[in-house]
Amino acid sequence: MKSIPRYILLLGPLLLFLGLTYVLPFLGVMRWSVTQPDLGFDQYATALSDPLILSVFLRTLRICALVTVFSVIGAYIVTLLWIRGGPVLRLVMELCILIPFWISLLTRAFGWLAMLSNRGILNGWMESIGLINEPLAMVRNEFGVIVGMSHFLLPFAVFPLATAMRNLDERALMAARGMGASRARVFWQVFVPMTGSGILGAALVVFVFALGFFVTPAILGGGRSVMVAELIYLYIFQNPNWGLAAAISVILMLTVGVLMALLMRIANPAGRGNG
Template identity: 60%
Template sequence: MRYMLLAPLTLFLLAAYLVPLAGILWLSVTDPEPGLGNYTKALGDPMVWGVLWQTARVCLASSVISVLCAYPITLLWVRGSRGTRLLVELCIMIPFWLSVLARSFGWLSLLSNRGLANTILQNIGLISEPLTMTRNEFGVIMGMVQFLIPFAVFPLASTMREVDDRALMAARGMGASRLRVFWQVFVPMTRSGITGATLLVFVFSLGFYIIPALLGGGRTVMIAELIYLRIFQIPDWGLAAALSTMIMIGVGGFLVVLIRRSGVTRT
């Protein structure tokens, strides 16, 4: 009986994920002609390799910075006073109420040559000429980090809540300072959360399109934007499907290797 109850959900998942995935795989080896020509074309194109390298670089930097920023935020949320926890929780939830498009235009207003940041820096005399903070990787990374931080908080919070306070008290009782307890006891005990948060935001960042398109200004092209261009502006659906398949296989293999090496699945 319980399997019958799960049947509608299983059918929905098959229709929503496996059918489109099969379509992409089929398109990658049949358009414009049967064979692996699209994969050969993608692997032999220096432009594709440049976009892949730029995507990996931007996503890795954004993921690391996001987790580093999310860690102290999560620590305050989990172990702060009641008022602090409420304030931090509100700051975590507010970004979910704003669209990524609105936030991207907000970053444009802040970081552009005539934006708020450059205006303030020039008015106080720190710079004489506007700093170029958009239409480059810096602007893309800033926008992505702001978007990804809330997503990194939840895996970290789950791990931090499982930390046994008795271990921290024992370390303090043995004469360790608070800083040493934090670095040598607390942080290692939350390693699985750090790994999980990094994996989550890294995989999530690979599919970003709006933020790189707006803040990158066409100069910081990532793989999602390249796939979009190959579908809607330079029609080459077979190559776009091949790129999508390559990214999916690469990310899947990367996750399997990293999870096995880090022991995230261990209980």
């Protein structure tokens, strides 16, 4: 009788924990989606046909797409300075990347609310120098939500980009420079394409995280830019319809699962080729 491999014994408690804390609750949510209030798939039909729910899904996808673009662009600049900058610049960038992880999401959301509100720091400063005559509406709308989410998710996009930049073959850059290409041309036509896997990985990480955001849209959106996670909350606690909330949750989880599978496929091209 063959002995059980050691790695299975080591992973067993972790898999059991994940099954008890994630799989079982999700199966319960799936059961609610087809049993509350009646047995069937009516809640899925409602979730996929109700104009209000569809508008929230579209808003969520739009906000997540914009957050992904801004986060990845900002993370690319930060990562470039971190990986290819001097010692002092690298230290500064490391602090900029790590310090946000020490501050809670709720604290950062209220910080942006204090910064962007009508009587906030930014509006007060612009009025004091005569740049504007009346406060700009930068919260309780999609702008505030996008700013807050991008600020939170930017550090998560740094790590896939850093991996791609560290694994880049410097000989290709030297060859391009040796053939007379300018620095700008080397960057746009050689460096950026060679870090394409990192860009795609960072975009998928940010997009998947953004789909489930609740606190930041609730605080900075002020109920005017409701996203899917907040809609689920409303259907559970304020306008009780647990079956519909469960159906929306399952659709969201399936979307995240598809995106994560795509991320793993991109991150492991060797495995894809062997298949």
